[in-house]
Amino acid sequence: MKMSNMLITTLREVPVEAEIDSHKLMLRAGLIKKMAAGVYNYMPLGLRVLKKVEDIVREEMNSAGAQEFLASAMIPAELWQESGRWDAYGAEMFRLKDRGERDFCLGPTHEEVFTDIARSMIKSYKQLPLNLYQIQTKYRDERRPRFGVMRSREFIMKDAYSFDKDQEGLDLSYDKMHDAYVKIFNRCGLDAKCVQADSGAIGGANSAEFMVKSEVGEDDVVFCTKCNYAANIEKAVAIPEKQEKEDLKEVHKVETPNARTIEEVANFFNADEKRFAKTMLFNADGKIVAVMVRGDREINEVKVTNEIGEVSNLDFASPEEVFNATGALIGFAGPIGIKVDMLLVDEEVANMYNFIAGANETGYHVENVNYGRDFEGIVGDFRNVTEGEKCPCCNGTITIARGTEVGHIFKLGTKYSKAMNANFIDENGKEKPFIMGCYGIGVTRTVASIIEQHHDENGIVWPLAVAPYHVSVIPVNVKDENQLEAANQLYEKLIGMGVEALIDDRNERAGVKFKDSELIGVPIRVTVGKKIGEGIVEFKLRDGEMREVQLEDVYDIIKDEFDKNNISLK
Numbered sequence: 001m002k003m004s005n006m007l008i009t010t011l012r013e014v015p016v017e018a019e020i021d022s023h024k025l026m027l028r029a030g031l032i033k034k035m036a037a038g039v040y041n042y043m044p045l046g047l048r049v050l051k052k053v054e055d056i057v058r059e060e061m062n063s064a065g066a067q068e069f070l071a072s073a074m075i076p077a078e079l080w081q082e083s084g085r086w087d088a089y090g091a092e093m094f095r096l097k098d099r100g101e102r103d104f105c106l107g108p109t110h111e112e113v114f115t116d117i118a119r120s121m122i123k124s125y126k127q128l129p130l131n132l133y134q135i136q137t138k139y140r141d142e143r144r145p146r147f148g149v150m151r152s153r154e155f156i157m158k159d160a161y162s163f164d165k166d167q168e169g170l171d172l173s174y175d176k177m178h179d180a181y182v183k184i185f186n187r188c189g190l191d192a193k194c195v196q197a198d199s200g201a202i203g204g205a206n207s208a209e210f211m212v213k214s215e216v217g218e219d220d221v222v223f224c225t226k227c228n229y230a231a232n233i234e235k236a237v238a239i240p241e242k243q244e245k246e247d248l249k250e251v252h253k254v255e256t257p258n259a260r261t262i263e264e265v266a267n268f269f270n271a272d273e274k275r276f277a278k279t280m281l282f283n284a285d286g287k288i289v290a291v292m293v294r295g296d297r298e299i300n301e302v303k304v305t306n307e308i309g310e311v312s313n314l315d316f317a318s319p320e321e322v323f324n325a326t327g328a329l330i331g332f333a334g335p336i337g338i339k340v341d342m343l344l345v346d347e348e349v350a351n352m353y354n355f356i357a358g359a360n361e362t363g364y365h366v367e368n369v370n371y372g373r374d375f376e377g378i379v380g381d382f383r384n385v386t387e388g389e390k391c392p393c394c395n396g397t398i399t400i401a402r403g404t405e406v407g408h409i410f411k412l413g414t415k416y417s418k419a420m421n422a423n424f425i426d427e428n429g430k431e432k433p434f435i436m437g438c439y440g441i442g443v444t445r446t447v448a449s450i451i452e453q454h455h456d457e458n459g460i461v462w463p464l465a466v467a468p469y470h471v472s473v474i475p476v477n478v479k480d481e482n483q484l485e486a487a488n489q490l491y492e493k494l495i496g497m498g499v500e501a502l503i504d505d506r507n508e509r510a511g512v513k514f515k516d517s518e519l520i521g522v523p524i525r526v527t528v529g530k531k532i533g534e535g536i537v538e539f540k541l542r543d544g545e546m547r548e549v550q551l552e553d554v555y556d557i558i559k560d561e562f563d564k565n566n567i568s569l570k
Ligand code: ATP
Pocket: 109, 140, 142, 149, 150, 151, 152, 153, 155, 157, 405, 406, 407, 408, 440, 441, 442, 443, 444, 445, 446
C-alpha cells in the first residue's frame, strides 16, 4: 500500500472523549471513527487488524472441529419468547417492528437462534457432538457504552454453541474450547488468564472467563499469590474468618441516636467494624430479602441473586419497604424480629459471637446478638472477597486486580434446549434435550485489549501476527530519485515475498513519517536515506534499536522476524 493513496488521518492531539489508551490510540491512528455513542466505523487500518484477529479465531475454531455459520443479526421475537428472554433481556436489547408490526430484535447473542437451528437439523445422537460458530455483529444498547470498542453498542463477537448427547460430551466440548481460546489469545499476543466465573442459576464450575489484567478493566478478578486460583469477584470465595469463641451474653438494647452507617455506629460503640453485622434490605422482583454480612464486608449481589433464584431485578428496598419490614427508618435494620420474605446470613456472621446489629427500632442498636440463639436464616456465602484474605485452595494470600473480559466459556446444560423443546433421539430411541455449551469472544474488544497491552508513548506496538502491515518502507526524501527508486524496489520485492508492506511515499519530512509509522504501530521499519548510495539502509523494529544493514540482507532479517514469531509468509 502506498501511503500517498491511503485514506487515513492520524491525529497528533489526544481526542477529548477518549479516556483510555487503546481508545485514544485507535482514534489517533485512524483505526476507527465514531458515528454515535458506542457506534464506530472501522477504517482501512482498523479493519485489517480486525480481519487478522478474526482469521486467528477462525483457524483455531476450525482446528478444534467447530463449523462456521452465519446467522441473521435480525431475529424474530418468537424465538426469544420461547426461551423467556424477550421480556427478561430488558433495555439492553434493540427491538424493532417490520411493516406488518411483527416484533424483531437485533441479536445481542444467539443462543435461541442456534438452538432453533439444532432442533430443526439434528434428529439423532449419531449427528452429535456438534459445535457451530459464527463471527458476527452483535447489538446491545449498553447502559454505559465507553472506552471505544471495549464496550460499544455494536460489536463483533465470535459465538459458538456446542450440542452434545450427554454431560461427558459437554465436558469434552468445553475443554476443547478452553484450549482453543488459550491458543487464540496467545497468537494475538494477549496475556489473558482463564478465571472461574459465575454461572448464575446453573451453578457449579460451569463457566470461565478469559481476563486481560488491565487497570482500565471493568471487572475485579481475585487471584491467589501462591497457587493458580483465579476467579471473578462475582464468584470468588475465600476461607471465612473465624472469631474466637466467647460465652454468649444477654442481648442488650442501646440507644444510638444519629448513628446509622457502620462507621458512625462503630465510632459510637468505639469498637472494630468486625464486631458488627450489617443488615441490608433488597427488593427482588417484589420479594423483600434481608442480607447480613460482617460490618467491614461488602454484599455480593450475584451470590445473593443466585440464592434467591431467577431474579430479573434486584434493587435496594425503598424507605417504605424498609419501614414495613423493620418498623424503623433506614440504618437500624437487624435480624431480630425482622419481617422479610428471606433472611440471608453470611457464614461469617453465623460464626460471630456477641455482635452488634440494628434493633429494628429507629435510634437503637442491640449488642450481644448470636446466630442460632437469637435468630435464624439461610446461611451461605454472600460477601465479596477482599484483598489479603485466605485462598480457598491453598490458604495463600488473595490479591485483587482489575481485568477486562475478552472471552467467556459456559456450560449451559439444558437451559435452552428444554425451554425450546430441542431434542434428539438417543441410542435407546428415547427423546432427550441437547446438552449445550456456549462460547464467546469479543473480537473487537480483543483488538482494543491488544493495544492496551502493546503500546508506548509514541503509539501502538502491534505484535507481528495482528499488525495491519508488517513493514513500513520509508524513503527519507522522495525528491531524491535514487532513494525513491530503491525504496520502491524494496517495497515491491517485499510484497513479492508475501510481506504486507507499506511505502510512505508522501512528500513529507522524514520526522512526520517516522511519527506516523510509530503511531500506527508497524512492527518493522526500513528507512532508505542518503546511504543508499553505499547500499545501506536503516532497519528498526518498532520496539527496538535502529541499526544500519546492507540492503540485500534486509530480506533475510525480515524473514527471521517472521520465523521468530512463528508466522509463515503467505
Ligand atoms: P460484560 O460483562 O463485559 O458486559 P458480557 O458478560 O455481557 O460482558 P458475553 O455476553 O459473555 O459478555 O459476551 C461475550 C463476549 O463479548 C465478552 O466476553 C466480551 O468480550 C464481548 N462483549 C460483550 N459486550 C460487549 C460490548 N458491549 N462491546 C464489546 N464487546 C463486548
